Amino acid sequence: MPVNLNLPQAKPVAGVELATLSAGIKKDNSPDMVLLRLSPDSTCAGVFTQSVFSAAPVSLCRTHLPSCAGNVRALLVNSGNANAGTGEPGLLMAQGHCEAVATALAVSTDAVLPFSTGVIGQLLPDELMRRGIDQAATLLDAPDASSLGAWQAAARGIMTTDTEPKLTSQVCQVSGKQVTITGMAKGAGMIQPNMATMLSYVFTDAAISVDDLNRALVEAVDVSFNAITVDSDTSTNDSLILAATGSANVELSSSGSAGDNQRNNDWSGFMQALTKVCSDLAQAIIRDAEGATKFISVHVAGGKDRSECKQVAYAVANSPLVKTAMFASDANVGRLLAAIGKAGVACDPAKISVSLGDVLAFEAAGIAASYTEERGAAVMAASEIELFIDLAQGEANATVYTSDLSHDYVSINADYRS
Amino acid sequence: MPVNLNLPQAKPVAGVELATLSAGIKKDNSPDMVLLRLSPDSTCAGVFTQSVFSAAPVSLCRTHLPSCAGNVRALLVNSGNANAGTGEPGLLMAQGHCEAVATALAVSTDAVLPFSTGVIGQLLPDELMRRGIDQAATLLDAPDASSLGAWQAAARGIMTTDTEPKLTSQVCQVSGKQVTITGMAKGAGMIQPNMATMLSYVFTDAAISVDDLNRALVEAVDVSFNAITVDSDTSTNDSLILAATGSANVELSSSGSAGDNQRNNDWSGFMQALTKVCSDLAQAIIRDAEGATKFISVHVAGGKDRSECKQVAYAVANSPLVKTAMFASDANVGRLLAAIGKAGVACDPAKISVSLGDVLAFEAAGIAASYTEERGAAVMAASEIELFIDLAQGEANATVYTSDLSHDYVSINADYRS
Numbered sequence: 001m002p003v004n005l006n007l008p009q010a011k012p013v014a015g016v017e018l019a020t021l022s023a024g025i026k027k028d029n030s031p032d033m034v035l036l037r038l039s040p041d042s043t044c045a046g047v048f049t050q051s052v053f054s055a056a057p058v059s060l061c062r063t064h065l066p067s068c069a070g071n072v073r074a075l076l077v078n079s080g081n082a083n084a085g086t087g088e089p090g091l092l093m094a095q096g097h098c099e100a101v102a103t104a105l106a107v108s109t110d111a112v113l114p115f116s117t118g119v120i121g122q123l124l125p126d127e128l129m130r131r132g133i134d135q136a137a138t139l140l141d142a143p144d145a146s147s148l149g150a151w152q153a154a155a156r157g158i159m160t161t162d163t164e165p166k167l168t169s170q171v172c173q174v175s176g177k178q179v180t181i182t183g184m185a186k187g188a189g190m191i192q193p194n195m196a197t198m199l200s201y202v203f204t205d206a207a208i209s210v211d212d213l214n215r216a217l218v219e220a221v222d223v224s225f226n227a228i229t230v231d232s233d234t235s236t237n238d239s240l241i242l243a244a245t246g247s248a249n250v251e252l253s254s255s256g257s258a259g260d261n262q263r264n265n266d267w268s269g270f271m272q273a274l275t276k277v278c279s280d281l282a283q284a285i286i287r288d289a290e291g292a293t294k295f296i297s298v299h300v301a302g303g304k305d306r307s308e309c310k311q312v313a314y315a316v317a318n319s320p321l322v323k324t325a326m327f328a329s330d331a332n333v334g335r336l337l338a339a340i341g342k343a344g345v346a347c348d349p350a351k352i353s354v355s356l357g358d359v360l361a362f363e364a365a366g367i368a369a370s371y372t373e374e375r376g377a378a379v380m381a382a383s384e385i386e387l388f389i390d391l392a393q394g395e396a397n398a399t400v401y402t403s404d405l406s407h408d409y410v411s412i413n414a415d416y417r418s
Numbered sequence: 419m420p421v422n423l424n425l426p427q428a429k430p431v432a433g434v435e436l437a438t439l440s441a442g443i444k445k446d447n448s449p450d451m452v453l454l455r456l457s458p459d460s461t462c463a464g465v466f467t468q469s470v471f472s473a474a475p476v477s478l479c480r481t482h483l484p485s486c487a488g489n490v491r492a493l494l495v496n497s498g499n500a501n502a503g504t505g506e507p508g509l510l511m512a513q514g515h516c517e518a519v520a521t522a523l524a525v526s527t528d529a530v531l532p533f534s535t536g537v538i539g540q541l542l543p544d545e546l547m548r549r550g551i552d553q554a555a556t557l558l559d560a561p562d563a564s565s566l567g568a569w570q571a572a573a574r575g576i577m578t579t580d581t582e583p584k585l586t587s588q589v590c591q592v593s594g595k596q597v598t599i600t601g602m603a604k605g606a607g608m609i610q611p612n613m614a615t616m617l618s619y620v621f622t623d624a625a626i627s628v629d630d631l632n633r634a635l636v637e638a639v640d641v642s643f644n645a646i647t648v649d650s651d652t653s654t655n656d657s658l659i660l661a662a663t664g665s666a667n668v669e670l671s672s673s674g675s676a677g678d679n680q681r682n683n684d685w686s687g688f689m690q691a692l693t694k695v696c697s698d699l700a701q702a703i704i705r706d707a708e709g710a711t712k713f714i715s716v717h718v719a720g721g722k723d724r725s726e727c728k729q730v731a732y733a734v735a736n737s738p739l740v741k742t743a744m745f746a747s748d749a750n751v752g753r754l755l756a757a758i759g760k761a762g763v764a765c766d767p768a769k770i771s772v773s774l775g776d777v778l779a780f781e782a783a784g785i786a787a788s789y790t791e792e793r794g795a796a797v798m799a800a801s802e803i804e805l806f807i808d809l810a811q812g813e814a815n816a817t818v819y820t821s822d823l824s825h826d827y828v829s830i831n832a833d834y835r836s
Contacts, residue, residue: 053756053767085751085785120755189739190739190753192760232738234759235756236752236755320649324831327828328831328832328833333539334502335538335651339651341469342469365504366503367503367504367539407825409738410745415746
């Protein structure tokens with residue numbers, strides 16, 4: 001059961017068509033292939049896993065992006081098999097599938113980006129993939145390929161151990177016209193994205209240059225997908241794509257002149273909406289994390305820079321002892337101190353303060369005089385827990401979102417082959 | 419149930435007397451205080467946690483060591499309460515307890531080193547501690563205070579969530595005389611020592627200078643206590659003391675001249691025995707790790723330096739997904755690749771090879787041709803698992819020891835207040 005996973009309602013983005021089907025990669029006949037077609041002249045930006053063992057499709061995305069960022073035509077996603085740790089055969093196969101999509105849709109191979117998620121270290125079933133691609137290409141011509149239902153089916157089709165699909169939208173006004181931003185994401189374990197999450201696709205119908213898309217993506221990712229962790233494990237397949245179809249006939253640019261207030265307002269409105277979509281999706285991944293019973297926000301303030309705040313926040317968010325205490329609703333201030341202490345950030349314990357929700361627990365190198373176990377326990381009993389850590393040595397801050405470590409996390413990962 | 423925890427038999431070290439009792443710090447009346455008296459002119463060396471939140475007794479040890487390294491007289495250990503996160507009151511209390519020991523044993527306060535382990539963030543019960551210290555001082559004068567039974571009782575008295583005491587010995591020959599090295603350790607969770615483990619005390623009856631003791635300790639710790647992890651969590655109280663009583667009337671020195679073969683052989687024999695004691699104790703901590711069902715050795719070879727080998731080994735050993743796969747006896751090569759990939763060490767996936775025991779699983783960027791699930795599964799079924807990772811870019815190597823992540827780890831840490 002996800003923890004309070006209630007995303008704002010999704011809306012289709014004009015210029016995107018989606019086909020979802022079961023190609024037979026997953027053994028249970030559930031949907032495992034999604035093909036997305038973008039209207040001509042769509043732009044895109046992407047960020048990918050920093051893992052040394054990045055998967056074959058990630059390598060291909062990196063190869064194709066420079067030529068297709070200004071004209072991307074299709075995204076091919078399969079779940080059930082990550083095509084990672086598969087060497088040259090895996091790379092050739094992914095390339096072959098891009099060619100199959102290109103032929104079926106009459107676009108260039110470079111304009112197709114491939115994505116895979118699932119079991120690592122096994123070759124994809126080539127025949128099933130090719131049959132699925134041909135079938136998906138036909139489905140894209142159906143009238144409902146751009147319906148809300150098609151979006152909802154796609155969000156399901158990219159899932160692995162997720163229990164719920166993650167799809168959401170925001171709108172903003174640009175030059176008096178409405179622009180839509182819609183994103184989907186999957187991921188529930190092996191989650192500490194390093195530049196991206198497992199798989200996420202965000203689309204807008206505004207027309208935006210590749211440079212501006214890249215700028216927007218990096219900014220939105222820093223506070224969303226690059227601020228979450230389930231288990232400190234970074235996947236081999238993390239990929240996040242932001243694409244702009246331009247179908248709303250609205251041009252949007254970050255470079256408004258100083259006096260161009262309208263343009264500046266438009267861009268900041270867009271960034272606000274985009275950041276909300278990315279944050280909602282990233283937090284949805286944590287709410288649906290493997291075995292999660294709590295949604296925990298670790299806020300670190302008073303750092304010298306944002307990087308040391310994130311370092312402390314991740315040390316707390318990844319501590320198995322903190323996470324099991326959260327599972328037990330135990331107001332275990334000692335484990336928080338131990339996690340802060342091991343983070344590798346120079347700071348003065350005498351200045352640090354720690355609060356559980358609005359209850360001050362630790363200050364002046366000791367348990368706060370006003371603190372009682374009862375007050376701490378009341379905060380920990382909730383399914384949403386906020387931890388506040390003040391390093392009191394600067395002005396920077398950062399927040400990292402995580403889940404607790406439960407029996408179900410162990411069961412899921414002892415039983416599931418990822 | 420610890421995993422194959424069978425330590426070589428312990429022997430008392432001359433010049434050490436031990437008293438163990440229940441001072442009432444633990445609620446269940448189990449032993450929670452150990453007082454150790456060392457003969458005059460005993461030398462000692464120590465390494466301590468690198469946590470920013472180091473506990474009050476760790477601070478005091480750092481203050482006392484410079485003056486008592488050449489003449490340490492007593493170690494006071496309590497379990498059940500870590501005296502960490504207790505600020506100035508905790509520090510004053512620890513200082514008061516050192517003074518109480520000094521008075522009772524008629525030694526200087528600086529010659530007493532204090533150690534605490536247990537719950538973080540609560541003040542010690544001062545009255546109970548002082549009453550216990552007086553009682554322990556009396557017990558030290560009993561005839562059996564240097565018996566094997568006294569050593570065994572002490573190894574129990576320092577335990578918290580350990581299920582078995584950890585006490586072991588090695589002997590070596592120095593100038594034709596026998597020298598004994600005996601050590602004890604405690605720790606089962608919050609274990610990724612950073613320069614030391616939770617609590618460990620190692621004694622020898624040789625006479626060794628403070629400089630040589632420090633040299634010997636750093637060398638032995640690198641391959642023992644600083645090569646283990648249960649849960650990546652570094653404690654606020656990690657302390658390791660190596661003390662030499664000189665009671666065997668044998669002088670031992672590291673600085674044999676080039677031609678002094680006898681002396682060089684003596685030192686290397688001593689280092690071999692000391693390293694064995696430290697490794698056996700460190701590995702015993704992993705064998706008795708919270709919820710452990712497997713003992714896992716992660717060997718990384720072919721690194722440019724030892725540090726990058728350890729970094730990869732720790733990334734694997736700390737990965738919750740690797741650890742849950744080990745618990746499930748799942749030959750999950752993909753999770754090993756993902757953990758190596760996220761370690762932050764630059765390396766070429768096409769050169770890396772991975773073996774499960776003697777079964778080659780991954781090479782040339784893909785699953786090895788000779789690998790089968792059955793062969794991998796046979797290795798994983800055992801309670802002792804060896805993983806071999808070859809980075810193939812240098813001559814360095816390192817090994818890290820860890821346990822699996824089981825349901826019992828979650829249960830123990832959701833129920834126990836550390």
